[in-house]
Amino acid sequence: MPVLTLEGISQEFGGLRALDGVNMVVEEGEIFGIIGPNGAGKTTLFNIITGIYVPSEGDLIFKERRINRMATHNIARLGIGRTFQNIRLFNKLSVLDNVRVGSHGISRSGFFKSLLGLPSMLREEKEIKSRAEELLELVGLYDKKMEYADNLAYGEQRRLEIARALALKPSLLLLDEPAAGMNSGEKVELMKFIEQIRQEMKLTILLVEHDMSLVMTICERIAVLDYGRKIAEGPPEEIKNDERVIQSYLGVGA
Amino acid sequence: MNGLDAAITQYIDPYYLRIMILLGINIILALGLNLITGVTGQLSMGHAGFMSIGAYTSAILSMQFGFSYLMALLAGAAVAAFFGFLIGIPTLRLEGDYLAMVTIGFAEIIRVFFLNFEPGGKAVGLSGIPQHTNFITVWLIALLIIALNTRLLKSRMGRAFYAIRENEIAAASTGIDTTRLKILAFTAGSFLGGLGGGLYSHYMYYINPQDFGFMKSIELLNMVILGGMGSIPGTILGSFILTLAPEMLRIVAEYRLLFYGALLVILMIFRPNGILGDVRIYDLKKRWGRKEVKTCQS
Amino acid sequence: MFWEQLLNGLTLGSTYALIALGYTMVYGIVQLINFAHGEIYMFGAFAGLILVSFFGFNLIAAMLAAMLFCMLLGILVERIAYRPLRGKSSRLSALISAIGVSIFLSTLMALMAGTNTHRYPEVIAHQSYHLGSLDLSLMQILILAVSALLMIGLQFMVQKTRIGKAMRACSQDLDASYLMGINVNRVISFTFAVGSALAAAGGVMVGVYYNAVWPYMGMMAGLKAFAAAVMGGIGSIPGAMIGGLSLGIMEIMGVAYLSSSYKDAIAFGMLILVLLIRPQGLMGQKISKKV
Numbered sequence: 001m002p003v004l005t006l007e008g009i010s011q012e013f014g015g016l017r018a019l020d021g022v023n024m025v026v027e028e029g030e031i032f033g034i035i036g037p038n039g040a041g042k043t044t045l046f047n048i049i050t051g052i053y054v055p056s057e058g059d060l061i062f063k064e065r066r067i068n069r070m071a072t073h074n075i076a077r078l079g080i081g082r083t084f085q086n087i088r089l090f091n092k093l094s095v096l097d098n099v100r101v102g103s104h105g106i107s108r109s110g111f112f113k114s115l116l117g118l119p120s121m122l123r124e125e126k127e128i129k130s131r132a133e134e135l136l137e138l139v140g141l142y143d144k145k146m147e148y149a150d151n152l153a154y155g156e157q158r159r160l161e162i163a164r165a166l167a168l169k170p171s172l173l174l175l176d177e178p179a180a181g182m183n184s185g186e187k188v189e190l191m192k193f194i195e196q197i198r199q200e201m202k203l204t205i206l207l208v209e210h211d212m213s214l215v216m217t218i219c220e221r222i223a224v225l226d227y228g229r230k231i232a233e234g235p236p237e238e239i240k241n242d243e244r245v246i247q248s249y250l251g252v253g254a
Numbered sequence: 255m256n257g258l259d260a261a262i263t264q265y266i267d268p269y270y271l272r273i274m275i276l277l278g279i280n281i282i283l284a285l286g287l288n289l290i291t292g293v294t295g296q297l298s299m300g301h302a303g304f305m306s307i308g309a310y311t312s313a314i315l316s317m318q319f320g321f322s323y324l325m326a327l328l329a330g331a332a333v334a335a336f337f338g339f340l341i342g343i344p345t346l347r348l349e350g351d352y353l354a355m356v357t358i359g360f361a362e363i364i365r366v367f368f369l370n371f372e373p374g375g376k377a378v379g380l381s382g383i384p385q386h387t388n389f390i391t392v393w394l395i396a397l398l399i400i401a402l403n404t405r406l407l408k409s410r411m412g413r414a415f416y417a418i419r420e421n422e423i424a425a426a427s428t429g430i431d432t433t434r435l436k437i438l439a440f441t442a443g444s445f446l447g448g449l450g451g452g453l454y455s456h457y458m459y460y461i462n463p464q465d466f467g468f469m470k471s472i473e474l475l476n477m478v479i480l481g482g483m484g485s486i487p488g489t490i491l492g493s494f495i496l497t498l499a500p501e502m503l504r505i506v507a508e509y510r511l512l513f514y515g516a517l518l519v520i521l522m523i524f525r526p527n528g529i530l531g532d533v534r535i536y537d538l539k540k541r542w543g544r545k546e547v548k549t550c551q552s
Numbered sequence: 553m554f555w556e557q558l559l560n561g562l563t564l565g566s567t568y569a570l571i572a573l574g575y576t577m578v579y580g581i582v583q584l585i586n587f588a589h590g591e592i593y594m595f596g597a598f599a600g601l602i603l604v605s606f607f608g609f610n611l612i613a614a615m616l617a618a619m620l621f622c623m624l625l626g627i628l629v630e631r632i633a634y635r636p637l638r639g640k641s642s643r644l645s646a647l648i649s650a651i652g653v654s655i656f657l658s659t660l661m662a663l664m665a666g667t668n669t670h671r672y673p674e675v676i677a678h679q680s681y682h683l684g685s686l687d688l689s690l691m692q693i694l695i696l697a698v699s700a701l702l703m704i705g706l707q708f709m710v711q712k713t714r715i716g717k718a719m720r721a722c723s724q725d726l727d728a729s730y731l732m733g734i735n736v737n738r739v740i741s742f743t744f745a746v747g748s749a750l751a752a753a754g755g756v757m758v759g760v761y762y763n764a765v766w767p768y769m770g771m772m773a774g775l776k777a778f779a780a781a782v783m784g785g786i787g788s789i790p791g792a793m794i795g796g797l798s799l800g801i802m803e804i805m806g807v808a809y810l811s812s813s814y815k816d817a818i819a820f821g822m823l824i825l826v827l828l829i830r831p832q833g834l835m836g837q838k839i840s841k842k843v
């Protein structure tokens with residue numbers, strides 16, 4: 001069953017066509033990679049899926065529901081979590097609080113309940129906290145839970161962003177260049193980790209990444225963007241051998 | 255309660271009593287602004303406008319409509335909150351300093367409105383307001399507000415407010431309805447502004463539109479930023495310093511404001527994040543803890 | 553009647569524009585609402601007053617000297633109160649520092665000159681010219697001409713000179729400009745100097761035109777000029793000009809045709825209305841944030 005369907009998505013910025021008629025179907029449970037040179041429109045695609053931009057054209061369907069024009073927070077509440085290429089943490093909040101905020105979309109206690117400290121709110125607080133601590137354990141940041149987020153090292157910040165996204169209990173997770181700035185050991189760890197959370201949390205994962213070996217290893221299918229157009233799509237072996245891909249992208253490095 | 259108040263007025267010097275009452279009122283006002291600017295990060299430079307709405311509304315209700323003290327206070331706060339809500343809806347979509355400008359403009363419009371408002375005595379102001387506010391009422395309410403604020407900021411809602419300040423887009427991506435929560439923070443903050451205004455008018459006996467001018471808004475903003483943005487102890491400390499500073503600076507008589515201005519500059523240069531800006535009890539504990547470990551080892 | 557009011561509005565508006573330019577230029581580069589800017593304008597008015605009354609300067613010479621004085625004052629303020637904060641603190645602490653300077657300067661002047669209103673001696677002939685049915689006073693002509701000249705000069709400087717290009721680069725991206733080898737501190741000082749000079753010119757002319765100079769004149773004028781800058785689209789130089797002119801015209805028209813007791817509210821009411829319709833201001837660019 002398709003989890004996410006993009007139909008003819010286009011995005012204009014002024015005169016620039018950052019995305020041009022992109023079609024894509026992401027199936028449940030798969031790890032779907034998106035690659036392409038800088039400026040190809042990968043991040044823009046994520047921003048459209050999460051409602052930060054409204055696409056100039058096209059339709060966006062999540063689990064049989066049209067979500068273009070839906071507000072970012074409502075899309076998140078449907079179960080789409082994400083990380084950001086240029087890390088966006090809540091810098092002056094503790095690591096623990098960053099993850100606790102992550103569960104905002106799936107918790108209920110409102111303003112007056114919070115003021116009054118009703119039992120149901122206290123119960124929820126406990127749940128939020130213990131789940132946040134579990135997630136921090138999972139990404140290996142439990143010991144730093146009281147640090148300010150901006151005191152973490154770069155790699156730790158990336159992991160914290162993932163933990164925050166997972167706190168939403170998403171069914172679809174968007175990762176924007178999660179391995180950027182990591183050394184090869186950390187990258188191997190990250191791959192294992194992505195595989196693990198997919199299994200344990202029954203996730204569908206959409207992954208933007210520059211590291212070819214990482215993408216080729218863990219993605220079941222890959223789409224290639226170039227100047228806002230999708231120029232190829234298929235399993236890793238196919239992509240590796242695709243003429244156009246080699247010319248416009250892989251060729252650069254090879 | 256009346257007995258207690260009598261005892262207090264008997265044993266505490268009226269001058270200090272007055273300062274303490276004003277401090278309590280300032281804490282309530284500043285905590286309201288802290289919620290908007292310090293916690294949620296929406297720069298408001300017109301808090302005195304909401305204060306004046308509360309001050310006038312409650313004064314007129316208790317003078318002319320026979321409202322009880324408490325009802326008048328609540329009504330004043332509610333009207334201020336309502337205006338906060340009304341202003342909030344369209345303006346909180348504006349970014350940063352545009353919002354600041356609109357809040358300045360709104361407060362100025364309110365001030366000019368009261369300058370021309372017949373029931374409020376126009377430019378002459380309103381006098382003969384019953385002096386219901388005393389040490390006990392102010393501090394009971396202030397402590398209650400501090401407690402509620404503390405609880406709020408430690409809750410899911412409070413964390414969401416901070417998240418909006420820290421990174422609005424990331425906040426929305428976790429499911430936070432940023433617009434709604436900004437309006438909520440603005441409304442709640444205006445409520446406290448109105449409440450503080452009501453306490454003020456029922457203490458001062460006499461109010462006048464110039465009491466609630468731009469400088470008053472700035473003074474309140476200073477309290478929030480000076481102590482440490484978003485921190486409740488910081489806001490209380492800021493209120494304390496800036497309520498006392500003018501009194502302490504009385505020794506320098508007419509140079510008072512000169513020192514006040516210089517003090518703001520110097521404090522910002524040496525403590526740019528506010529006095530308690532990055533200070534957390536957790537870190538203090540950790541530091542003390544480490545010291546102990548060190549002494550054990552050496 | 554209408555044309556007369558329009559003329560009055562233009563006169564008032566061009567002084568708002570002169571002050572607004574300082575706000576907008578500084579904001580464009582360091583994203584600081586320079587709350588002390590109104591006080592610089594006030595100091596300009598006093599400097600002119602002193603030079604004219606005690607040193608026998610003529611109006612133009614006094615204005616030039618006041619501009620020079622305020623340039624130095626602006627640079628000094630930036631050095632002492634803003635530069636130490638730059639880069640290591642939030643914009644709000646810089647704002648508080650600016651408020652501190654503003655309080656300091658207005659109190660300083662109140663201590664030196666007293667809180668009374670001072671008047672300029674007669675420095676310009678009470679002469680008026682007729683343009684059809686329109687009455688133009690010499691001072692109005694002077695204000696309009698000087699403002700136009702200064703604004704054209706500013707536009708030329710920003711567009712055509714080296715330092716102007718550096719200013720534009722800095723307002724695009726301060727960090728990148730620094731990396732490209734632009735002396736960012738020098739550009740910022742220069743921006744404060746130019747903005748302060750324009751405010752001083754405004755201060756002297758307003759002082760003469762309304763025949764009133766007092767230590768707290770900077771506050772309301774500063775607020776309104778800031779409103780004008782925001783209305784025009786903060787950061788935009790043509791925006792500040794247009795914002796200032798339209799604010800002046802609206803204020804005069806509001807007083808003439810609606811009510812004078814709401815004078816100060818009209819400017820802010822219009823500002824709020826404009827922002828609700830065009831959140832980025834009249835001339836501001838709509839920026840879609842990159843994520």
Ligand SMILES: Nc1ncnc2c1ncn2[C@@H]1O[C@H](COP(=O)(O)OP(=O)(O)O)[C@@H](O)[C@H]1O
Binds near residue numbers: 016039045
């Ligand atoms: N908010 C925006 N306004 C204008 N242009 C944008 C905006 N966001 C992205 N772009 C442009 O769209 C193109 C695609 O950018 P992006 O999606 O970030 O690329 P990628 O993530 O593939 O490197 C780039 O040319 C970028 O400059």
Ligand SMILES: [Mg+2]
Binds near residue numbers: 042
């Ligand atoms: Mg990208």
